[in-house]
Amino acid sequence: MKQLGSVLALGLVLAVGGCGRTADSTPDAAGAAAAPAGPTATPATPADPPAAAAATGTARLDGYGPVSLDSSLDQVRAAWKEPLQGEVPDDYCHSLRPQGAQAEDVVFMIEGRRLVRYDVHNDRIVAPGGGKVGMSLGELQTLYPDRGDVTPHKYDEKGHNLRVRPASEGGALINFEIDGNGTVTDWRVGLPPQVDYVEGCL
Template sequence: MKQLGSVLALGLVLAVGACGRTADSTPTSPIAAPAAVPVPAAGPARLDGYGPVSLDSTLDQVRTAWKEPLDGAVPDDYCHSLRPQGAQADDVVFMIEGRRLVRYDVHNDRIVAPGGGKVGMSLGELQTLYPDRGDVTPHKYDEQGHNLRVRPATEGGALINFEIDRNGTVTDWRVGLPPQVDYVEGCL
């Protein structure tokens, strides 16, 4: 009985393998898998913060978590910017308001925004990365420019705002809490 099962199994394999073939057919090449969509490498930019710091952290928590010196004085209850010293000086600007981290800004193409957007991309590329969550709004100072304001995937989360120049290219972006993420001028 065991031999009969083996013979039947072999016959089934041969029959299935022969399906759709004629005597003159040659084996076809394996079906190519669709190209994988590149996933951006995880970086320091997150919807809830940047590197070791989290949005809504106190000024003391930001300074402790960052561990490196930050340039900029922060007067009481006033909006102000802090910049890392040294090699990271051009990477990010932290916005502190009410002695809390409320937003961060990026002005270069070395850092990728949460979700994959970055400086130098077109509006169309951004809309592909952030489908159904991005609202195109006019730029405050450039009547031919725009902003793409990306809503959070969950209620109450931070927003991403991409600034797009008259040529349709992202010049900078920021992640933050409302209303500070929408401050066009930022802080001094």
């Protein structure tokens, strides 16, 4: 009987010990299995930012995308590569738009057969310095604290413009149009005097 008790006691110790090892190894196994899931799931998150980053880098003080301010009409067409909508029959002010997906993103102003300005009317494109459609005047003034001048809006008594002066002589300006509710409705980057044409190309 004493021998049988010892055998049963030993069996119980082994069984408990076995359970202990199984319980300890399960979290490790689960942790090891779960660990790859974190890194695998993470790359999926940065899938959207590249598009936003591309949009952010599109607008510059010296141009837009592949085109540069003060380029000739031929240089603009060659740099853009795809067809632009609009005709430029003379040296007066004319507008050109991209075709396809970017048709609503930007309007190029051509005068004297040179690119003198571009206009943006949506919140997909970020202006140089961080401003965009939908922001408030206060947000803009935070982004452009030193060079932003508030001027009256020509057609909206309660509206304003924030005209951001160039950092260096002869550089391009940014003009944000702000409605009576204090919200940016559109903005433009261009060379003077064309950047101040309120009506654009008539």
